[in-house]
Amino acid sequence: MSFQNPVFIPGPTNMPEALRKACDMPTIDHRSPLFGQILHPAREGVRKILKSDSAEIFIFPSTGTGGWETALTNTLSAGDKVLAARNGMFSHRWIDMCQRHGLKVEVVETPWGEGLPADRYEEILTADTGHEIKVVLATHNETATGVKSDIAAVRRALDAAGHPALLFVDGVSSIASMDFRFDEWGVDVAVTGSQKGFMLPAGLAIVGFSAKAMQATGTGTLPRTFFDVHDMAKGYANNAYPYTPAVGLLNGLNDACAMLLGEGLDNVFARHHRIAEGVRAAVRAWGLDLCARSPEVYSDTVSAIRTPEGFNATDIVTLAAEKYGVAYGTGLGEVAGKVFRIGHLGSLTDVMALSGIATAEMVMADLGLDIQLGSGVAAAQDVYRSPQPTHSRAAA
Numbered sequence: 001m002s003f004q005n006p007v008f009i010p011g012p013t014n015m016p017e018a019l020r021k022a023c024d025m026p027t028i029d030h031r032s033p034l035f036g037q038i039l040h041p042a043r044e045g046v047r048k049i050l051k052s053d054s055a056e057i058f059i060f061p062s063t064g065t066g067g068w069e070t071a072l073t074n075t076l077s078a079g080d081k082v083l084a085a086r087n088g089m090f091s092h093r094w095i096d097m098c099q100r101h102g103l104k105v106e107v108v109e110t111p112w113g114e115g116l117p118a119d120r121y122e123e124i125l126t127a128d129t130g131h132e133i134k135v136v137l138a139t140h141n142e143t144a145t146g147v148k149s150d151i152a153a154v155r156r157a158l159d160a161a162g163h164p165a166l167l168f169v170d171g172v173s174s175i176a177s178m179d180f181r182f183d184e185w186g187v188d189v190a191v192t193g194s195q196k197g198f199m200l201p202a203g204l205a206i207v208g209f210s211a212k213a214m215q216a217t218g219t220g221t222l223p224r225t226f227f228d229v230h231d232m233a234k235g236y237a238n239n240a241y242p243y244t245p246a247v248g249l250l251n252g253l254n255d256a257c258a259m260l261l262g263e264g265l266d267n268v269f270a271r272h273h274r275i276a277e278g279v280r281a282a283v284r285a286w287g288l289d290l291c292a293r294s295p296e297v298y299s300d301t302v303s304a305i306r307t308p309e310g311f312n313a314t315d316i317v318t319l320a321a322e323k324y325g326v327a328y329g330t331g332l333g334e335v336a337g338k339v340f341r342i343g344h345l346g347s348l349t350d351v352m353a354l355s356g357i358a359t360a361e362m363v364m365a366d367l368g369l370d371i372q373l374g375s376g377v378a379a380a381q382d383v384y385r386s387p388q389p390t391h392s393r394a395a396a
C-alpha cells in the first residue's frame with residue numbers, strides 16, 4: 001500500500017519531512033539541561049504563535065481533549081457554572097466534559113453551521129449580576145462544521161457586561177493555521193494539540209494560561225494529578241516533567257515553531273486562506289453548499305460540504321479511501337451522513353489541494369452525483385493562478 005497521497009482530513013495533517021525526522025531522535029536524559037534546550041524554546045515558540053508576551057505555556061503528553069481537561073480541572077470547583085454554546089461536535093464534547101466533572105453548564109443551543117452567539121453571551125453575562133458564571137467556553141474553529149467564530153466579539157461581550165469570568169478558547173483546529181491573538185483577545189486559557197497547525201503526530205496537549213487563569217488555579221478544587229499545572233511548572237524549573245515527557249514530539253514542536261515563525265505567521269495564515277478559497281471555489285462550481293452559513297464564519301482550515309438530500313455523504317469518504325487511497329473527513333454528530341469534510345490545514349500547498357479537489361470530483365461522479373469533472377479543479381486553479389507570493393510553497 002502506498003502512503004504517497006496527501007491526507008485531507010482536518011488533522012492529523014500532512015507532515016513536513018523535516019518534522020518527521022525531528023521527532024525521530026536518540027534517547028536523551030529527560031531530566032537534564034539537554035532536555036531543557038528542547039523544552040524551553042518549544043514553549044517560547046508556542047507563546048509567540050499564540051501572540052502572547054506572558055502566557056504560561058504547558059505541554060502535556062496528551063491530545064487536545066487533555067488540554068480541555070487541563071483548563072477545567074486546574075481552575076474550577078465542582079458545581080461552578082460555565083457558559084458555553086453548542087454549535088458542533090467539539091463544542092458539544094467540551095460541554096460534556098464539563099458536565100462529567102460536575103460543573104453546571106448554561107448551554108446556548110446554536111444551529112450547526114453558525115458561529116458563537118456573542119450577543120447572546122452578552123445578554124446572559126449581563127443578567128448574571130452575582131457573577132456565578134466562572135468561565136466562558138469558546139470553540140474558535142468548529143472542526144465538525146467548518147465554522148470559525150469571532151473570539152474578539154466574545155471578549156467584547158464579557159467586557160460590555162463588566163463580567164469577570166475567564167475566557168477559555170479551544171484553538172485545536174485554528175492555532176498555528178489561523179490568526180489567534182491570546183493577549184489582544186484577553187484569552188485566559190488557550191488549548192490546542194500537536195497534530196493540526198503544528199503539523200506533527202498527535203501526542204501533545206498544548207495550553208496557554210493567562211496570569212488570571214494561573215490565579216484561579218489557587219481556588220479551583222477539582223481533582224487533578226496528571227494535568228496539574230503546578231506539578232508541571234515545578235518540573236520545568238528543573239528542565240524536567242513530573243513524569244516522562246514525549247521528548248521526540250517536543251523536539252518536533254520546537255522545529256515546527258521555528259518553521260512556522262520562519263515562514264512568518266501572516267504568510268502561514270495567508271497560505272491557509274488562499275488554499276481554503278480554492279476549495280470553496282470548487283464547492284461553488286460543484287453546485288454544493290458549505291455547512292458554514294455565511295462567509296464571515298468560513299473556516300480556513302476545514303470545509304464541511306453538504307451533499308444533496310437523500311445522499312449519504314459518508315459514501316464519498318469510504319469510496320475515496322478504497323478506490324483512490326485518499327482520506328477526507330466524515331460528518332460528525334448532527335451532520336453525520338450529510339456532509340463530508342475537506343481538511344486544508346498544516347503542511348499543504350495549492351498543488352496538493354488541487355489533488356484533493358480532483359479526487360473528490362472523481363468520487364462524486366463515480367457515486368452518480370451530478371458533478372462535472374474538472375469544474376471544481378478549474379475554479380480552484382483560477383484562485384491559485386492569481387498572483388501569489390513565493391512563500392506559498394514554504395511549508396510542505
Ligand SMILES: Cc1ncc(COP(=O)(O)O)c(C=O)c1O
Binds near residue numbers: 064144170172193
Ligand atoms: C476543535 C477541536 N477541539 C478538540 C478536539 C479534540 O482534540 P484531540 O482529538 O486532539 O483530543 C478536536 C479534534 O479534532 C477539535 O477539532
